[in-house]
Every structure is written in C-alpha cells, then in structure tokens.
Amino acid sequence: MAARWNSEFYVAMEQRDLQASAMAVNNSGNFVLLAGRRCIAIKNLDDIDGEPLKKFPRQSKYEVGSAEWNPTEHNRELCVISSNQRLEVLCWSKGELTQSHSLRAHTRVITGLNWHRSDPNILASCSVDTFIYIWDIRDSRRPSISLSAIAEATQVRWNTMNSNILATAHDGDVKLWDRRKGTAPVQYISAHLSKIHGLDWSPRSETYLATSGQDCTVKFFDTTNARRAESVLTTNAPVWRARFTPFGNGLVTVVVPQLRRGENGLLLWNTDNRGSPVHTFVGHRDVVLDFDWRKRLPNDVDFELITWSKDQTLLIWKIDPFVQKLCGHRPEENAEEDLMEELVKTSSPKIQLLQQEFSLLNVHIPNMEVVKMDVTRRTCTVKVDSSLGIVCLQVIFPNAYPHGVPPTFQIVQGSTIDAHLASQLTQTLNHVAQQRVIKNRTCLEPCLRQLVATIEQYQSDPTDSKKQFDVNYTESSNLGTYNDTYIPFPRTSGAKFCSANILVCFGRSINIRKAAINKGETATPRALSALGNYGSKRSNGPVTISSYYYQKSRRTQQNPYKGPKAYVLVYDVSPLFYVNRFLADNYILAGDVVAICRYNKSIASSIGRVDLVQAWTLAELVSGPQQAEEDMCWTYHPFGNELMQSLISHYANQSDVQTAAMLCCIFGKENETNSKKITTKQRLIHPELIAAGKRWYESGGSPYHTIPVADIITEGIGFPLIKSTRSSSLENLRLHELQHPSIVDKDQNVNLYEYYKLSYAELLHRWKLLYNRVEVLKYMSTPSETYRGLEFLTDCQNCQKPSKYCTCDNCKKLSLNCIICHTSVRGSANCCLMCGHGGHTAHMQQWFVKNKMCPSGCGCRCLAETAEVFKL
Structure with a gap:
C-alpha cells in the first residue's frame, strides 16, 4: 500500500472568491498564474506570506479551459489561456498583466494548448472542431500551420526533445505530426478503447510517450514500434492526467474530476514497478484541477509540486530525497561514484550528446587552450592568453541543453582582465548562445570562436572602453571558417515574372563587381566562410552580410564609383507576351x-x-x-x-x-x-x-x-x-x-x-x-462551389430551431426578437458577434450611445468585443 502522508505540504494560498479553473507555474518557478471566468490572479511563490495576491479583473461569460507559461527564457514573461474559441496571450511585466495577442481561428471550444519547448514564438492549440493550429505570435492574424483530423482533438503536446514533432489525442487514438512534412500525420497509434484525457512526452527519451484515458489505464508507447504498448499501468478510476516527474522514473496521476467521489489525492508511481503507487499526496478537500512542477534552484535538494484544487487552495508539496529514491532517483548529495554508476547504467542520451560535441570541438583555435572538458559534471574550461590579460572561462551546460536552454558562462579564478571587459565578454557569449539554442543547435565552438574574436577586436581599439562588438561579423567570418564551408552564399542576382506583364530583377552594380575583381577579390563569395576573407582585404573594416548588400560604397581613388551595392528593377514586358x-x-x-x-x-x-x-x-x-x-x-x-x-x-x-x-x-x-x-x-x-x-x-x-x-x-x-x-x-x-x-x-x-x-x-x-x-x-461550366465562409444563424424564439433568414423555416414565424423592445424584428437588425444578442438597428444604436454593456445583462461589452473580431 502507498504511504498516505500529509505533513510534506504547506498551504501557499486559499482564496474562496477566486473561482479559478486553470493553473500554471512560470519557467523560473517564481510565479503561479490562476485563471477563471471573473479574474486572473498571480502569486509570488518566493514570498508567500509577504507579497499579496495580485488580481486582474476579467469580464467573460466563458470559463478558462487551460493555462500555460512560455517555457523559454526569451519569452518567459508570456502566458496563454484558452477561453471558449479564443486564445489570449498575456504579458506579465513590472507587476502588471496585459494582453499582447488574441488568437482566433477555432470554431468550437479549445480543448488543449501547449507552448513549443524551444521556440519562444510557437504555440499549438486543438479544439472540438477537429483542427490543430500552430501559431506564430509574431503574426497572430492566422495560424501558420493548420492540421486537420477527422475526430475532435482533446490534447496536444510538443515533443520535449524533437522540436518538430507533436502528438494529439482523438478519442482513443493518438496522431503524431511532423510540421516539416505537410498536414498529414506521420504516425497513427491506436492507444485506448475509450477516450484519451492526457498526453505527456518523457523528458528523457524522444520516443517515449504516456497516455491516460477513460479505461482506467496509463499506457506507455515507444513511437519507433507503436503497434502495442510497452507497458500498462492500471488504476481504479479513469485517469485525468498522467505526467512524468523531473526526477527518476516517476509518474504522477489524478483521476477524472467528474467521476471522483472522495478521492482528492494525487498518486506517485514508479514506472519500473507499476503494481501500486509508491506515494499518495493527501491534503486537498476537493478534486485537484491541475498540477505542475516548480523549477528547482541549483542548490535545492527537494523538488516541489504545485497543486490547485476546486476547494480554491494552492498547496506546495516538498518531495524529499526518500520519496525521490522510491522513483529510482539518486539525489545529488550522493557520492560521485554512485552518480557515475547511474550515468553508465542509464546511458543518458544527454550525456552522449554533450560527449559528441566535446569530441567534435576544434581545439586548435588560435590563442586558446582547452583546459578541461568534464562530461559527467557537464562543464568545459578554456583559457585565452592575450595582450589584455588572461581569460579563464568556464562553460556549464544545463541538463536541457541545447533544447532552448543556453549554457552558463563564468569568468573564473585565474583571469587577469578587468571587470568591464569580463562583463562585455559574458554578455556577448550569452547572445551568441541564445541565438543557437533557440534553434536547438549546439553552441560551444561558435561561442569559443566568438570569445577569441571579441578579444582581438577589443585589442585593436583598447581606448574605447564602451565599445560595442560586431557579433554579425564574427559569426559570418570567423565561425564560418570551420562549419560553413559548404553553405552557399545568398544569391546576389535573380529575376522573376510577377503578376501581369511585370518582370522584377535584382542584382549588384556592375561597377562594384568590376572594382572587386580589380582588387583581386571574387565578384561573389562562394560560401559564407568566404565573406570573412572578402572583408579582411578592405581598409574600411569588416564586412557583414547586411553591409555586403545594403551599405553604399564610397568614392575613393581605388573605387571611383559611387552608388548602392544592390538594386531592384521592375520592367513592363508587355511586348513579349501575346x-x-x-x-x-x-x-x-x-x-x-x-x-x-x-x-x-x-x-x-x-x-x-x-x-x-x-x-x-x-x-x-x-x-x-x-x-x-x-x-x-x-x-x-x-x-x-x-x-x-x-x-x-x-x-x-x-x-x-x-x-x-x-x-x-x-x-x-x-x-x-x-x-x-x-x-x-x-x-x-x-x-x-x-x-x-x-x-x-x-x-x-x-x-x-x-x-x-x-x-x-x-x-x-x-x-x-x-x-x-x-x-x-x-x-x-x-x-x-x-x-x-x-x-x-x-x-x-x-x-x-x-x-x-x-x-x-x-x-x-x-x-x-x-x-x-x-x-x-459566367461561361464556366463547373457548378459554383458551396459557400464555406462565416454565416450567422438565429435560434427561433418559438421552436428553438436555427434559422438563416428572418422567418423560421420550421414554424414560419419571425425568428428574432429585439432584446430592447421584445418584439419581433422585421426590418434591419444587428447582433453581437460574441454573445449573439441584438435587435432593431435603431434600438441598438440608441442603447450604445450611452451604454457599453449588452442590454441583456450577460456582461458582454458588445462594441469592444466585436471590434476585436474585425481587427483580426
């Protein structure tokens, strides 16, 4: 039997009037968001007793279905909530919560959402309307990718290690999608005989997936061979959510809220021993609505589980080392040989990935010495000797690296450079690393080359203590010499026919190309790596890709031509066509x-x-x-x-x-x-x-x-x-x-x-x-297509049947009653796109001259909400 303890939690908050239906913990673990129909609240978990709960009113007649913070460091201030058919992207900054985007495309209730694990701008959502939309919040007018399934989608989850794979649940089936391979699923898994309520990818394996369903089971699948489940965990009630723990082989489950009778706890399982749960979290007085893991600080030993219940209490559970061991986890204070044994036993893919990056590192970078590379401790130490002094840099790689998480750079003991230069170096390295890991790419060698190039650039002008370093130059010239040899250079000329009788041409000036050839340079670089050589021969400093195209050339003795380096010409080629x-x-x-x-x-x-x-x-x-x-x-x-x-x-x-x-x-x-x-x-x-x-x-x-x-x-x-x-x-x-x-x-x-x-x-x-x-x-012989756009239907006040026209097709009576005068509408009418209430155009116009709320009392701000629809 599982132990039933209630001493490891403490009540972080209890708000009876909040009525929140969704919860989410941010990327850093500092704040928790609680969202409901009437308001959204944010609580600082680092200051439970001191800082008060911050509430932000929300006027909507729809409950919040899901909530989630952006998991990346770049957009960690963003969170998203789903309400009926709309996604609201919110920004938490300087103690204020404001809406930054409103995403609308679904025609039925949204059932699930999930931020991309590494791209800070990508978001996936699914709905009862059978569509799965992938959004890019940089262009929120419409989804960037639309995936369609036959059955309604209940869950969507991005793969934790592969940035292109996502899974969706449809009744008892799971579909895997690759956003690079069109709009058809790449794999189909017949998982359960009844409805699937939850999906979760393993944080330690790219192909390991857990599904929880109405049939009282949690099934584990290896997507490389998904004909049958690898293993099955059986419970006594339908499972609402099943999520992997950030430690060991643990799994936390909760039962379906609608069917729970007196069972308000969470169960902790060891997936290697599925006979019974190893621990039960007991403390809530009502059903658990949602739970999430708090990000652990570097010096913490205990993990923390945050839970939100229908009893409107927020509990924080301390997972001590003993409970962690029950899930097969060895805490960090164990001996180093035990840690090595565990690493060898599990053959962690993250260790292999870092070891592969270390083995491919070019250690012959000028003026740099690799002091130590430790795979087990995930660190790398290098030393750069220059006229400015010695730089000893230690690079620390987190467990999630390189999937959206950059390494940490520290100027350690033994360095002789001043504090200002050290700050400039770490700032530059962090920028380069972030640009790489945001695309799930390794960044050690590019960062080390950037380190050497920045120091050399600082040596060339040491008097300017506030010098801003040209990152683009070093990325294109120095970084390219090792990795970009076979990457073709962007086209410098081309032509394309556009629209009717229009030809668009672009290219570089003939005079500029001649001047380059006369100086012994190639007219066009053959690869990105050649751009560095192109710039080194010029006296006016380094050349970036941007300046190669867009900067104006100067008239000198060597280059008497003056004009733009690139041009675009538009021709009318009507005589060439019939x-x-x-x-x-x-x-x-x-x-x-x-x-x-x-x-x-x-x-x-x-x-x-x-x-x-x-x-x-x-x-x-x-x-x-x-x-x-x-x-x-x-x-x-x-x-x-x-x-x-x-x-x-x-x-x-x-x-x-x-x-x-x-x-x-x-x-x-x-x-x-x-x-x-x-x-x-x-x-x-x-x-x-x-x-x-x-x-x-x-x-x-x-x-x-x-x-x-x-x-x-x-x-x-x-x-x-x-x-x-x-x-x-x-x-x-x-x-x-x-x-x-x-x-x-x-x-x-x-x-x-x-x-x-x-x-x-x-x-x-x-x-x-x-x-x-x-x-x-008019002379087309094909029949006209059926209109598939947006149509407005009115529910008849007499027979409650939907009608497209003012007269009901069923009972032949006028179908719309004015919300103000309560008489049937025969002439011009207007209705709110959000709440559906309306009536005579004249009556509605008179009402909204002095009022903002809907005359029905539903709480809808009809004019503002309708305006938001047309903005999209």
Whole structure:
C-alpha cells in the first residue's frame, strides 16, 4: 500500500472568491498564474506570506479551459489561456498583466494548448472542431500551420526533445505530426478503447510517450514500434492526467474530476514497478484541477509540486530525497561514484550528446587552450592568453541543453582582465548562445570562436572602453571558417515574372563587381566562410552580410564609383507576351456570335494583330449561316468543330490564353439569333448526340460547340474541380470519371477549356478589369462551389430551431426578437458577434450611445468585443 502522508505540504494560498479553473507555474518557478471566468490572479511563490495576491479583473461569460507559461527564457514573461474559441496571450511585466495577442481561428471550444519547448514564438492549440493550429505570435492574424483530423482533438503536446514533432489525442487514438512534412500525420497509434484525457512526452527519451484515458489505464508507447504498448499501468478510476516527474522514473496521476467521489489525492508511481503507487499526496478537500512542477534552484535538494484544487487552495508539496529514491532517483548529495554508476547504467542520451560535441570541438583555435572538458559534471574550461590579460572561462551546460536552454558562462579564478571587459565578454557569449539554442543547435565552438574574436577586436581599439562588438561579423567570418564551408552564399542576382506583364530583377552594380575583381577579390563569395576573407582585404573594416548588400560604397581613388551595392528593377514586358490589356478591355462577349466575332476582329486589327484578325475571321465563318443547302447552315459542317478545336489548341500552345479563353466562351454559349431545329439529316450526321441522350445544340446554337452546355453535367459528364484560391497552376485540374466515352472521344480537351477560362479570369483580375472577369466566369461550366465562409444563424424564439433568414423555416414565424423592445424584428437588425444578442438597428444604436454593456445583462461589452473580431 502507498504511504498516505500529509505533513510534506504547506498551504501557499486559499482564496474562496477566486473561482479559478486553470493553473500554471512560470519557467523560473517564481510565479503561479490562476485563471477563471471573473479574474486572473498571480502569486509570488518566493514570498508567500509577504507579497499579496495580485488580481486582474476579467469580464467573460466563458470559463478558462487551460493555462500555460512560455517555457523559454526569451519569452518567459508570456502566458496563454484558452477561453471558449479564443486564445489570449498575456504579458506579465513590472507587476502588471496585459494582453499582447488574441488568437482566433477555432470554431468550437479549445480543448488543449501547449507552448513549443524551444521556440519562444510557437504555440499549438486543438479544439472540438477537429483542427490543430500552430501559431506564430509574431503574426497572430492566422495560424501558420493548420492540421486537420477527422475526430475532435482533446490534447496536444510538443515533443520535449524533437522540436518538430507533436502528438494529439482523438478519442482513443493518438496522431503524431511532423510540421516539416505537410498536414498529414506521420504516425497513427491506436492507444485506448475509450477516450484519451492526457498526453505527456518523457523528458528523457524522444520516443517515449504516456497516455491516460477513460479505461482506467496509463499506457506507455515507444513511437519507433507503436503497434502495442510497452507497458500498462492500471488504476481504479479513469485517469485525468498522467505526467512524468523531473526526477527518476516517476509518474504522477489524478483521476477524472467528474467521476471522483472522495478521492482528492494525487498518486506517485514508479514506472519500473507499476503494481501500486509508491506515494499518495493527501491534503486537498476537493478534486485537484491541475498540477505542475516548480523549477528547482541549483542548490535545492527537494523538488516541489504545485497543486490547485476546486476547494480554491494552492498547496506546495516538498518531495524529499526518500520519496525521490522510491522513483529510482539518486539525489545529488550522493557520492560521485554512485552518480557515475547511474550515468553508465542509464546511458543518458544527454550525456552522449554533450560527449559528441566535446569530441567534435576544434581545439586548435588560435590563442586558446582547452583546459578541461568534464562530461559527467557537464562543464568545459578554456583559457585565452592575450595582450589584455588572461581569460579563464568556464562553460556549464544545463541538463536541457541545447533544447532552448543556453549554457552558463563564468569568468573564473585565474583571469587577469578587468571587470568591464569580463562583463562585455559574458554578455556577448550569452547572445551568441541564445541565438543557437533557440534553434536547438549546439553552441560551444561558435561561442569559443566568438570569445577569441571579441578579444582581438577589443585589442585593436583598447581606448574605447564602451565599445560595442560586431557579433554579425564574427559569426559570418570567423565561425564560418570551420562549419560553413559548404553553405552557399545568398544569391546576389535573380529575376522573376510577377503578376501581369511585370518582370522584377535584382542584382549588384556592375561597377562594384568590376572594382572587386580589380582588387583581386571574387565578384561573389562562394560560401559564407568566404565573406570573412572578402572583408579582411578592405581598409574600411569588416564586412557583414547586411553591409555586403545594403551599405553604399564610397568614392575613393581605388573605387571611383559611387552608388548602392544592390538594386531592384521592375520592367513592363508587355511586348513579349501575346496577351494584351487593350484587347481585354475592349473585347466583347455579349450579343450575336457573328457580331461578336466581327467586332473583336476590328479591335484586333486596330492594334495590328494580323494573326488575331485571321482567327476571328475563321470564327465568324464558322458561326455565320451559309446558303449552300436549304435546311443546313455552314455551322453544321463536319469541319466546324475540328477547326475551332485547332484554333483554341494553337493559341493555347502559344501561351495566348486570352484568345483561347475568348473562343471557348463564345463557342460554348447558346446563340439566340440563329434559332433553328435540328433536322433528321443533321441527326444522322451527328449520331453521338442521340446516343448521349442529350442535344448539345439548343435554340439555334452550333452542335460543334467546343464547350458543352452546363446541362450535360446532369448526364454524368465530368468537369474539373477548380480550387477556390486563384492560381495559374495546372495542378488545380482534377478530372472526374466520365460516363459518356462517345462524347468524350469527340472532345477530350473539355477540362482544359475550363482551365483556359479560369486562367484568363485570373489575368483580368490582376489587370483590375473586374467587370470583364465576371463576364468570363459566367461561361464556366463547373457548378459554383458551396459557400464555406462565416454565416450567422438565429435560434427561433418559438421552436428553438436555427434559422438563416428572418422567418423560421420550421414554424414560419419571425425568428428574432429585439432584446430592447421584445418584439419581433422585421426590418434591419444587428447582433453581437460574441454573445449573439441584438435587435432593431435603431434600438441598438440608441442603447450604445450611452451604454457599453449588452442590454441583456450577460456582461458582454458588445462594441469592444466585436471590434476585436474585425481587427483580426
């Protein structure tokens, strides 16, 4: 049986009126955030009795579902809470809590959120709407990545060691996603037979995952072979959360709050011995809502567990060394040989990673000596001898290094430099290290090279005691000499066609390139490492990548040219293309076919396009009546169809999508003027029309239309499904299975003709000829897509059924009642986007002239909340 002690905790806070539903402990372990519907509170854990609880009012009718602090050092002041369909990113600075971002994209309740473990700007959220969104708070208007699953998502967790992997829970299944590999899951795990409530990645293994569910079990999976669970931990009740301990092989579980009856404790397990819990935390008088581990200070022996309960009490639990040993953990005060034995026994991947970095370190850096590298103590000591004095630097690597956590730099005993230089060196090293570990990269060698380069730069100008060191120079020149040999240099020139008839070119000045060649330098560096050599030959100091491109050159005797080093040119290349904006603006599509062809021929002749004059002449000939036979016009001649197909194919191959699309539109429309019935003779000439069970020709139009009329869709002929977003890529064409091969054999290019019209419509949109674009889109044979945007529905006051219109489709009564006059709304109405209350526009306008709160009394600030929606 597990021991049931209640002497290891102390009450940090008890606030009956707080009614907080979510809790989170910040990265440094100093502050705890408690969030609820009415307010958000922050408590200083380092000064429990002295500093009072700080409360910040929050007006919302929705409870807070989840809360979490940013785990990185860079954005440690940020925290996020979820409330219904919205994420609120808050900033805790100088004793004040302010909202910095509001993230809205989910259409249903948000069920989980998780900050990225190393990137301070990345956040993941999941919702009942089946979507998982990855946000970058630097651009909070929309998610940077959208992942879609069939079932609703209940949990999302980033991998603690792999920055690109995240796991989500969907009912009883787990999906693993790699943000580098598109929007499809890379792995699927059938974990539980019932709903999964919790996910947690192991802090010590990249592939070890724990899931807790409604089936009263906690299962452990190795994602390299996830067909079956590695092990199963069985409890007596459904498990709400299961999280690994920061020490040993421990796991803490709590049962589902809705089903707990008298069980208000937390269970501590040893995952190597899953028969029974090794310890039970008893002290709360109601169910535990959330728990988190507090970051331990370097000299602390005990770990601390923070718990928040529905009884509105915050407890801090001291995990003494004896309890830690029950989970297989050896406290740090044990003998060094015991620690070595543990490291060898566990074969820690973190030790291997640091040992690999030590083995790859280039120890032949000029003026630097590596004194000691200790893998077990995770330290490295170096000495730099210079004219300024001796610098003895000790680098200490935390356990989480390099996953978002930089090492610590200390100028230790034996150094002879002054305090100001020591401060400058540590500040510079911290900057370089932070830039590396934020991308989960090791930083020892770059930091050591930066150390030597900074000292040399300080030697060159020792009189300036407040000198600011050029970090970019040393990163590009000195750091690149060892690691960046094969990294290509950014392009110095290029060209790209943009929009309609626009060519954008960028490059460097010819005079600058000639001046570089005359001085014996290459016109363009071959790699990043070559940039250092490029700058060393100049007399005006080092060169960074930024200055290589953007700084202006000076006129000297060696370089008589003056001007920008980089330039961007925009050309109008209309003469190079067959498409013409003048033609697009003056072509017509409405009216008689013969008149259309004659008019468009005259427009083409006015700008000297002889080839188009011939094309429109042939089109006029095909469409015009001939008197060769009494009951047959020339339009029914067997060559008419082939002629138009040849014309369209010719201009499409010449990239003249304008002419191809115009011919497709004109000869795919019904002609009202030449109204004649198809005779028996014509039916004999065209038996495929009868076999299809549908005439291509109605109301006098040509049966040789290159585009079949839209009503043939009902007979099963497929047309391309075009994506809603505008694009000129042929990948947008998806051909459906056709059920009339006899007709398709006569016109296999039907889908391409639809694409020509869509491409021409896109071109007209770029030319801002919107009216002409709409005319072309009218001739599209594909059915219009169902509207998938935002729609407002009203619940009928009589039958409670949702209605899109002012009159209920179910009970046929007016569905909206004014919240002010309580009468049915027949005319203009306005409703709040947040709370849904509204009524007559005039009544709502009069109300909000003097009031800010909703007239229903729901507490919503309708104008402010609606304005926030439109800001996004």
